[in-house]
Structure formats: structure tokens, C-alpha cells
Amino acid sequence: MRLLSCFIVMMSLAPGLVTGLARADSIAPREGWQVMPTTLAYDDLVEKLQAAVKAEGMIVVTQASASAGAKGRGLTIPGNRVIGVYRNDYAVRMLEASVAAGIEAPIRFYVSEDSGGTATLSWKTPALVFAPYMDEGGQALAELAAELDAVFMKIAQKAVSSR
Template sequence: MRWIIPMTLASLLCFIAPSDSLLAEPYSPHSGVKLIETTIPFDNFTERLTGAISKNKMGLVAQACANCGAKSIGVTIPGNRVFMIFRPDFAVRMLAASEAAGVEAPLRLYVTEQSDGTARLSYRLPSHVFGAYEVADLDRLGAELDVILAQIAQDALQ
């Protein structure tokens, strides 16, 4: 039973202090992921993104801040933020089309700070997320949300 604590601590340290090879891993988005490199500093971009979400009438449901959590335990990592967004009318339409699709909301916009201090934005295309359900109403919703997320990204870049 004594080995559980050291194993747990060792496992946690792997996540807190990743190896250099892990940090240097090239980013390659998965299928259905939109990737946008910016020239905008991380903090500035996250502010712009918050404004763009509001401007495009999407609700900011929550945020997750990995670098904030790391800082709380005395570890410094590059900026890392997930913006979770959705809107009640889209939720109603999504659930009417497929209750199972409820697990996909809110949609997530992921902003990471690059080594030069700039922000990278990535997100799964809603059409890709909802397309997996093979429900026509979700396909239409996903296509509509693709346009909104693209506009949010565009607005944040300006």
C-alpha cells in the first residue's frame, strides 16, 4: 500500500513538469480541427476573443485556465485557456435533434501561448462535432455554428 503514494506523486509530476521533448512536440491538429496562428500576444488575444464571443451573441459559459492552476501550485507554464461557449437557442435545437448530442455543448475555443508570446487558437469545427451523429438537423446546426465560430476568430484577430 505504501507504493501508491510515491506512484501517484510521480505520475502527477509527469503532468506538472513535462519533459523537453513533450514541450517541443510539433502541433498537428486532428481531423475537424481549425488552427489559427496569430501575431497577437496571448493576454491581448484572450481579451479580444472574449469581446468577439460577446459581439457574435454567443454566451461564455465557462473558462478553464491551466496556467492559472499551475501558478497556484508554484509552477509556471505558458498561457493556456479554454473558452466554453454556447447559446440557449442552440441548446434547444441541439437537444431537439439529439439528446445524446448534449455532451458536445458547450463548444470549446482553445488558446495557447507560443514560445514567442503570441497566441494560437484552435477549435473543433461544430460541423465535425455534430456530423458524427448523422442527424440532418444537427448537420444544419453545425454548419451554422461553423460560420459563427469563424466570425468570432476573425473578429478576435482584428
């Protein structure tokens, strides 16, 4: 809730940012990211993602939405939601490998509404997120990142499936 409040304040201080978001479309592929355009509507993808997180035994730890904050101010911008996902056993392993890496948890999915009425699911891979800490975290952090890469891919595949 505090994160959403900060986001709302940020959006109220930067009206030009809202205008820029209103013109945004799907996320372009970029190094270290997974980007999955879908045929799903924004609200449907958010719902399916939350169900997929639970089905894979993970937990939605945080959520923030600039579009929800803008709506509260009477503005309409394309839907977007950042959903932080993690689980305590992963957190403990991460911290055992690198205390500094703790700033990166939870790892986030991003659901963004596209101009055609569909939505895109994207995320920075755990391998990319933890890359700056590999010198400190060593093999244990590398193994955790690889494991989480697979978990996040399974979640995403469930979320974007037509079933």
C-alpha cells in the same frame, strides 16, 4: 469553477504532465480543427476572443486554465485557456435533434501561448464535434453544425484581427 478545481487536482496528481506542457508549442493543424496562429500575446488573444464571442451574440459558458492552476501551485507553464461558448437557442435546437449531442455543449475554443510570446487560437469545428450524432440528429443537426461553423469562424476572425 468546478471544472477549474478538477483541472487543478489533475495537475497536482500528474507532475510529469506539467513538465510536458511546459515544452509545448503551438497547436499543429489536424483534421476537423481550425488553427489560427496569431501575432497577439496570450492575454490579448483571450481578451479579444471574449469580446468577439459577445459581439457575435454568443455567451462564454465555461472557462478553464491549467496555467492558472499551475500558477496557484507556484509553477509557471505556457498560458492556455479553454473557453466554452454557446447560446440557449442553439442548445434547444441541438437537443431537439439529438439528446446525446448535449454532452458536447458548450463548444470550446482553445487559446495557447507559443514559445515566441504569441498565441494560437484553435477549436474543433462544430461539424466535427457533432459528427458522431449525425445518424440520430439527421438534417437538423447537420444544419445546426454548419450554422455554428460559420459563427465560430466569425468569432475567430474578429478575435485574431489586428483591430
